[in-house]
Amino acid sequence: MKQPLVYEVDLTKIQGDGDFPCPNCGVIISPEDETEDVYSILETKVRGQALEELVIQCNKCGSKIRLIGFLIPEIG
Numbered sequence: 648m649k650q651p652l653v654y655e656v657d658l659t660k661i662q663g664d665g666d667f668p669c670p671n672c673g674v675i676i677s678p679e680d681e682t683e684d685v686y687s688i689l690e691t692k693v694r695g696q697a698l699e700e701l702v703i704q705c706n707k708c709g710s711k712i713r714l715i716g717f718l719i720p721e722i723g
């Protein structure tokens with residue numbers, strides 16, 4: 648059984664403003680960065696209005712990283 652390597656990053660375990668190093672190559676990935684220089688968004692999963700899961704790809708090393716643990720309160 649061969650599966651593509653996908654790293655998982657739990658955002659609730661990240662201190663600070665949400666930046667984290669790529670688990671494979673260490674490049675700093677900032678979820679606020681919308682330029683897609685460092686990473687590309689492959690997949691987004693939403694539940695209702697809230698972002699639940701994000702799959703990104705590191706543009707430096709090509710690793711796929713699954714971001715979980717979004718804690719975005721529902722507004723309204």
Ligand SMILES: [Zn+2]
Binds near residue numbers: 669671672674705706
């Ligand atoms: Zn990387």
